[in-house]
Amino acid sequence: MNPKLISLTINGSTHQVALSPNTTLLHALRDLGHTDVKSGCEKGDCGACGVLIDGVVVNSCLLLAWLAENKELVTVAGLGTPDKPHPLHKAFVDLGAAQCGYCIPGMILSAKALLDQHPQPTDEQIRESLSGNLCRCTGYVRIFEAVRVAAQELGSTLPE
Amino acid sequence: MRDFDLLQPKTLTAALDALAPNDPATRPLAGGTDMIVDIRSGRAAPTALVSLQEVAELRGIKRENGTLQIGAATTLAEFLTHPDLAHQALYQAAYNFANPMVRNLATIAGNINSASPAGDMLPPLLVLDAQIELVSKSGTRLVALDQFLLGPRKTVRRADEVIASIRIPALRPQSPVSTGFYKLGLRQADAISIISVAVRLERDGDTIRDVRIALGAVAPRPIRATGAEAVLRGQPFSENALKESARIAAQECAPIDDLRASANYRRRMIQVYVRRMLEQTWNKTL
The missing domain is CATH 3.30.465.10 (Uridine Diphospho-n-acetylenolpyruvylglucosamine Reductase; domain 3)
Structure with missing residues (x-):
């Protein structure tokens, strides 16, 4: 079917892009150069394609790009920069939470969505929040620890 | 796609x-x-989709x-x-x-x-x-x-x-009612049920005033276990009554063998979890 000019706001910048109705948000983002959004199972099982849409974490492989128009999209690169990393970025690096790294963008965005809702999560809430993100390398222990450390770090920087 | x-x-x-x-x-x-x-796998082949995501009603x-x-x-x-x-x-x-x-x-x-x-x-x-x-x-x-x-x-x-x-529908006023659900999967998240059981139990003193039992993944569609309900409805609560109901539920379902579990295992698990969910919902109305 005919492409339509769609306006996508990604990490604060707005792009006009011509997309066919059958383009998923995942491929729209990657074709725009946002390759920090990973393509894994494309069935909603693995979570590698996670993005924040208006603060809510979803599988970008399951959403048609047209339906993401005029919403705030955030990828893992939108949370910070190498000079000014987000506490989640820093904790994942410090604890060696990434091996191959493919699942990490989705992991961090799931954790971000959790910490926005529950700044002091329980262990159960951390595990639950990461339950849609599959990692085939690490065994999850360091990923889990990194989220806990980031939560503490964010908690200590909250205004009194 | x-x-x-x-x-x-x-x-x-x-x-x-x-x-x-x-x-x-x-x-x-x-x-x-x-x-x-489904579209990606070829199971669905629509020529047009009508998105309901922006329909406020x-x-x-x-x-x-x-x-x-x-x-x-x-x-x-x-x-x-x-x-x-x-x-x-x-x-x-x-x-x-x-x-x-x-x-x-x-x-x-x-x-x-x-x-x-x-x-x-x-x-x-x-x-x-x-x-x-x-x-x-x-x-x-x-x-x-x-x-x-x-x-x-x-x-x-x-x-x-x-x-x-x-x-x-609304609950009957003043009825102590409890509902419960159990999903048996191969893991806690990202799983398709091997079996699932839902129970709604209404209590009247020591009697089960009303009970509904539904079973998932053991028939072509989720079903009510009406025979298992019938032996409990209006009866006094007892361990033996729950066991009998669970036994009937296992007979009422029609599971299949697939990659997640065998039909036999599914039947056995229906019997186990129907009894447990009946017990749990009964205890919650105490």
């Missing part, structure tokens, strides 16, 4: 206009967590004369946070549904319309006597969920209809 057109109506009237030709190849699109996967949860009206577009994530949806069986089923990311997209109407034999929300809705509100250009009809489901991915919904809401 195969080619299709995508319509984005802003109102229910516009959505129903788009579906009015009653063409099975024009499909309503809710959260898309089944539909997009399908959102929201309200109570009218005690009846709970759940908007079709209510996401599974909302079932975990909305105070009016405090039926334990619904909460537990939503908590075990896929994973948090999928729950942010997937809708209750989508799960019902997909009519999977293992659909997580269906057994709880069966024991709660849920009714499905179907609307089209030619009118509105209410269909009990038990009649709505015909078989694997088959329902009574016509191609020109959309699910507008799910209605759950």
Whole structure:
């Protein structure tokens, strides 16, 4: 079917892009150069394609790009920069939470969505929040620890 | 992915206009967590999708004369946070549904319309006597969920209809009632049920005034275990009565062998979990 000019706001910048109705948000983002959004199972099982849409974490492989128009999209690169990393970025690096790294963008965005809702999560809430993100390398222990450390770090920087 | 057109109506009237030709190849699109996967795999081949995501009339949860009206577009994530949806069986089923990311997209109407034999929300809705509100250009009809489901991915919904809401009738006043749900999967998240069991139990002193039992993933569609219910209804509570009910439930289902489990295992687990859920719901009404 005919492409339509769609306006996508990604990490604060707005792009006009011509997309066919059958383009998923995942491929729209990657074709725009946002390759920090990973393509894994494309069935909603693995979570590698996670993005924040208006603060809510979803599988970008399951959403048609047209339906993401005029919403705030955030990828893992939108949370910070190498000079000014987000506490989640820093904790994942410090604890060696990434091996191959493919699942990490989705992991961090799931954790971000959790910490926005529950700044002091329980262990159960951390595990639950990461339950849609599959990692085939690490065994999850360091990923889990990194989220806990980031939560503490964010908690200590909250205004009194 | 195969080619299709995508319509984005802003109102229910516009959505129903788009579906009015009653063409099975024009499909309503809710959260898309089944539909997009099905299109990619070739299981679904629509020529047009009518997205319901911007239709405000399908959102929201309200109570009218005690009846709970759940908007079709209510996401599974909302079932975990909305105070009016405090039926334990619904909460537990939503908590075990896929994973948090999928729950942010997937809708209750989508799960019902997909009519999977293992659909997580269906057994709880069966024991709660849920009714499905179907609307089209030619009118509105209410269909009990038990009649709505015909078989694997088959329902009574016509191609020109959309699910507008799910209605759950009020509880009888002053009845101590408890509901529960258990999903047996190969893991805690991201799993398709091996079996699932939902129970709604109403108590009157030492007697089981009323009980409903629904079973998932052990028949072509989620079913009520009416024989297992009948032996308990109006009877005094006893361990032996629960065991007998669970034994009958295992006979009433018709499971298959597949990659997740054998039919035999499924039958055995129905017997175990029906008894446990009966015990649990009874204890919660104490």
